[in-house]
Amino acid sequence: MSPDNLQLLRCAMGQYAELSDSTWSRLGECCRERKIGKNEYLTTIGSPCYHFYFVCQGLIRSFTVSIDGREYNKRFFPEHTFPGSIRALLKGEPSDFALQALEPSTLIEIDHLEYRRILESAEDLKWYHIMYLEKNWVLDKEPIEVGLALSDSKERYLTFLERYSDTSERIPLHHIASAIGVTPTQLSRIRRSIISK
Numbered sequence: 001m002s003p004d005n006l007q008l009l010r011c012a013m014g015q016y017a018e019l020s021d022s023t024w025s026r027l028g029e030c031c032r033e034r035k036i037g038k039n040e041y042l043t044t045i046g047s048p049c050y051h052f053y054f055v056c057q058g059l060i061r062s063f064t065v066s067i068d069g070r071e072y073n074k075r076f077f078p079e080h081t082f083p084g085s086i087r088a089l090l091k092g093e094p095s096d097f098a099l100q101a102l103e104p105s106t107l108i109e110i111d112h113l114e115y116r117r118i119l120e121s122a123e124d125l126k127w128y129h130i131m132y133l134e135k136n137w138v139l140d141k142e143p144i145e146v147g148l149a150l151s152d153s154k155e156r157y158l159t160f161l162e163r164y165s166d167t168s169e170r171i172p173l174h175h176i177a178s179a180i181g182v183t184p185t186q187l188s189r190i191r192r193s194i195i196s197k
Contacts, residue, residue: 001028001031001032001033001108002033002056005033005056005106005108006028006031006108008054008056008080009031009054009056009108010024012054012080012082013128013132016128016131016132016135017124017127017128017131018124019122019124019125019128020122020124023118023122023124023125026118026122027110027115027118027125029114030110030111030114030115030118031108031109031110031111032108032109033056033106033107033108033109034053034106034107034108034109035104035105035106035107036058036101036104036105036107037101037104038101038102038103038104039100039101039102040100040101041098041099041100041101042060042083042099042100042101042107043084043085043095043097043098043099044095044098045064045065045094045095045096045097045098046094046095047094047095048088048094048095049084049085049088049089049094049095049112050089050111050112050113051084051109051110051111051112052082052083052084052085052086052089052110052112052115053082053083053084053099053107053108053109053110054080054081054082054107054108054110055077055078055079055080055081055082055083055105055106055107056079056106056107056108057079057105057106058078058079058101058102058103058104058105058106058107059076059077059078059101059102059103059105059167059170059171060076060077060083060099060100060101060102060105060107061073061075061076061077061099061100061102061171061175062074062075062076062077062083062085062097062098062099063097063098063100063178064096064097064098065098071178072178072179073175073176073178073179074097074179075179076102076164076171076175076179078164078166078167078170082132083099084099084112085097085099089112102170102171102172102175103170153180153181153182153186153190154190154193154194156180156181156182157176157180157182157187157190157191157194158194160176160179160180173187173188
């Protein structure tokens with residue numbers, strides 16, 4: 001495990017709450033470094049989940065597939081974010097989503113069961129966990145869901161560009177189209193309409 005990558009993880013978690021050295025030492029024991037190539041999977045649909053991840057370098061997409069075989073992108077995870085099939089981890093069920101690398105990626109793989117054991121006794125980790133959930137699952141997620149339901153396709157595209165301002169150029173256009181609920185052809189028209197103004 002690269003000490004630099006562990007430090008990246010600690011800094012990312014520290015943005016939500018400061019962790020003590022003792023908590024951090026315990027967390028380090030349930031982490032391992034993992035490298036995957038472009039288009040390789042961390043998790044496949046229907047597979048059991050035991051880990052969540054931290055992206056040190058690279059880009060991961062989370063997606064599902066409809067009955068007719070169409071892919072729907074849920075979210076993209078660039079550096080310093082935490083991909084994982086959280087519902088599957090919490091319920092002990094197979095994942096409804098796949099996690100795939102869009103670029104060669106280096107990640108820290110975090111054992112979920114061990115993380116939960118530490119969470120039971122470490123008050124500073126509990127506080128981190130609360131702050132992370134509030135930011136990423138309440139404050140950020142609700143406006144996105146409302147926007148998908150109420151805004152038109154152009155507004156959804158502009159919101160996507162704002163949300164992924166540092167990452168959008170690294171995401172293939174057909175994946176962006178899937179994420180905002182349009183076809184690649186429709187996305188091309190939207191992009192042309194914006195450029196022509």
